[in-house]
Amino acid sequence: MSTVPIGPIHPVLKEPLRIKLVLDGEKPVDAEIEMGYVHRGIEKIMEGKHCHKGIHLAERVCGICSYIHTMTFAECIEHISKIEIPDKARYLRVITCELERIHSHLIASAVYNLSIEHETLAMWLLNVREIVMDLMEMISGNRINMSYNVIGGVRRDINREMMDEIYKKLDEFEEEIKNIIEVFETGPLIALRSKDIGILPYHEVMRTRAVGPVCRASGLPESDWRLRHATYQELDFKPVWRTEGDNFARMMVRHEEVLESVRLIRKALEYYEECSGDIRVKAEIKGGKGVWKNEAHRGEVTYKMEITDGGIIKRIMIRTPTVMNLEAYKYMLKTCPTVADAVSTYTSIDPCISCTERSIYIVKDGKEIPVGVKHP
Amino acid sequence: MIKELFRKRSIHVCVVNTGGCNGCDIEIVSCLSPRYDIEQYGIYVHNNPREADVLLITGPVTLQWAERLKEIYEKTPEPKVVVAVGACALSGGIFKEGHVIGGVHKVIPVDAKIPGCPPRPSEIIETILKVAPKAIAMREKLIKEKMEKNEV
Ligand code: SF4
Numbered sequence: 001m002s003t004v005p006i007g008p009i010h011p012v013l014k015e016p017l018r019i020k021l022v023l024d025g026e027k028p029v030d031a032e033i034e035m036g037y038v039h040r041g042i043e044k045i046m047e048g049k050h051c052h053k054g055i056h057l058a059e060r061v062c063g064i065c066s067y068i069h070t071m072t073f074a075e076c077i078e079h080i081s082k083i084e085i086p087d088k089a090r091y092l093r094v095i096t097c098e099l100e101r102i103h104s105h106l107i108a109s110a111v112y113n114l115s116i117e118h119e120t121l122a123m124w125l126l127n128v129r130e131i132v133m134d135l136m137e138m139i140s141g142n143r144i145n146m147s148y149n150v151i152g153g154v155r156r157d158i159n160r161e162m163m164d165e166i167y168k169k170l171d172e173f174e175e176e177i178k179n180i181i182e183v184f185e186t187g188p189l190i191a192l193r194s195k196d197i198g199i200l201p202y203h204e205v206m207r208t209r210a211v212g213p214v215c216r217a218s219g220l221p222e223s224d225w226r227l228r229h230a231t232y233q234e235l236d237f238k239p240v241w242r243t244e245g246d247n248f249a250r251m252m253v254r255h256e257e258v259l260e261s262v263r264l265i266r267k268a269l270e271y272y273e274e275c276s277g278d279i280r281v282k283a284e285i286k287g288g289k290g291v292w293k294n295e296a297h298r299g300e301v302t303y304k305m306e307i308t309d310g311g312i313i314k315r316i317m318i319r320t321p322t323v324m325n326l327e328a329y330k331y332m333l334k335t336c337p338t339v340a341d342a343v344s345t346y347t348s349i350d351p352c353i354s355c356t357e358r359s360i361y362i363v364k365d366g367k368e369i370p371v372g373v374k375h376p
Numbered sequence: 377m378i379k380e381l382f383r384k385r386s387i388h389v390c391v392v393n394t395g396g397c398n399g400c401d402i403e404i405v406s407c408l409s410p411r412y413d414i415e416q417y418g419i420y421v422h423n424n425p426r427e428a429d430v431l432l433i434t435g436p437v438t439l440q441w442a443e444r445l446k447e448i449y450e451k452t453p454e455p456k457v458v459v460a461v462g463a464c465a466l467s468g469g470i471f472k473e474g475h476v477i478g479g480v481h482k483v484i485p486v487d488a489k490i491p492g493c494p495p496r497p498s499e500i501i502e503t504i505l506k507v508a509p510k511a512i513a514m515r516e517k518l519i520k521e522k523m524e525k526n527e528v
Binding site for chain 2: 008009015016036037038039040041042044045056057060061062063064066107110111123126127129130133143144145352353354
């Protein structure tokens with residue numbers, strides 16, 4: 001048996017992480033995952049700060065899913081202090097959140113296609129993604145890390161021209177993405193590299209606690225937290241799911257979720273047109289404890305926090321989806337015949353490492369160094 | 377000689393995330409897309425420090441990365457250019473009070489900085505093109521002069 005280390009910097013990994021694959025011949029039999037490269041101690045910085053400052057830190061937990069983190073943060077505080085936000089803000093939040101979901105799924109798909117050596121499709125996906133990035137820039141003013149949410153609403157309103165633009169760009173986008181999905185679905189070489197590889201069966205989902213698209217591809221649609229969100233219920237949201245549980249199913253779930261998001265955005269825009277009034281209310285923050293969950297692009301994200309009157313954060317805990325999916329990765333390895341498949345299976349769970357690393361301890365020369373002590 | 381003449385139009389880039397939020401990294405991935413098409417300028421992103429001319433560093437340097445980053449810097453062959461991307465890599469940014477060392481300049485020498493959180497893809501490409509060819513050619517010359525002096 002030999003081990004192959006992958007990472008911390010590797011062509012298909014966007015982020016630093018070390019995977020040690022244990023090989024028997026060419027077949028991977030086990031994996032050891034070494035994390036801790038991007039721990040920054042965000043929760044610790046947040047403690048004792050006002051939540052208007054905290055929301056910017058929550059945004060930078062992860063760059064790809066930055067919006068959903070601010071949304072969960074704001075909704076958690078609104079839940080604790082019982083703030084009703086205006087209808088307009090609710091729909092605007094859904095629109096931006098779904099736009100970001102599209103961009104996140106497309107980048108996941110592009111990276112997967114790069115890892116199975118299908119560069120053409122990856123480039124197409126990156127190119128249609130730019131349409132979505134333009135829309136996000138138009139709505140919020142920045143491409144990534146939008147700072148669009150505030151406690152009690154959103155920061156900017158959209159006007160008639162913007163709405164027309166969104167409708168127009170969405171039509172354009174839908175046409176292109178449908179074409180790309182067809183290519184992915186029918187490509188024989190793509191099927192060879194992705195079907196029946198990295199299977200996570202239904203009964204093992206329970207053991208690994210996998211979440212998000214990974215879990216829905218193995219036949220568990222209830223795992224989608226959007227089903228329990230009031231605004232999404234209003235918009236008649238339907239989860240996408242499959243039963244095969246292999247790499248192909250995971251990518252197809254993402255692709256179909258993109259189409260579902262487009263439908264949600266259109267519907268939210270229709271509802272938005274009928275509302276009037278403000279986009280933001282004055283938030284009076286009351287102290288207390290609370291938990292709030294939302295469906296991020298990779299699975300459920302949980303915020304548990306305790307705040308004082310006036311909004312100083314006492315204690316905060318963030319739980320992100322990738323930890324559970326990385327655990328599921330070890331089960332998927334059983335059906336990976338080669339190292340190349342192990343790498344593409346890794347990208348198919350769409351890991352986000354900067355989300356994952358919430359706590360660490362450092363070992364140097366056999367000694368544990370408490371975190372927070374600066375290096376000499 | 378090789379880098380001075382030919383590698384001006386063929387710059388190999390290695391992206392190192394030293395603890396950022398990923399925002400800067402995906403903006404670098406966006407550079408690959410046909411709209412920005414980084415490869416048409418002769419810049420090739422392939423993440424292997426042993427072949428790289430330019431190290432693109434994103435994010436504040438976390439405690440775990442400090443030693444590793446030095447190793448990677450030493451692995452990269454001379455002449456090399458280090459570009460710090462984003463507010464975090466400049467100064468530690470929003471994570472200044474966290475478990476980080478601070479900007480990249482505290483660990484290794486930095487040649488160029490791109491502010492922004494995250495900077496736009498066009499800015500990243502522009503900076504690489506402005507800094508890399510000249511700096512690499514200049515350093516190649518210096519190294520050659522040094523070698524000649526030693527030999528004489
Ligand atoms: S500069 Fe901004 S986008 Fe870039 S890594 Fe830092 S927080 Fe993220």
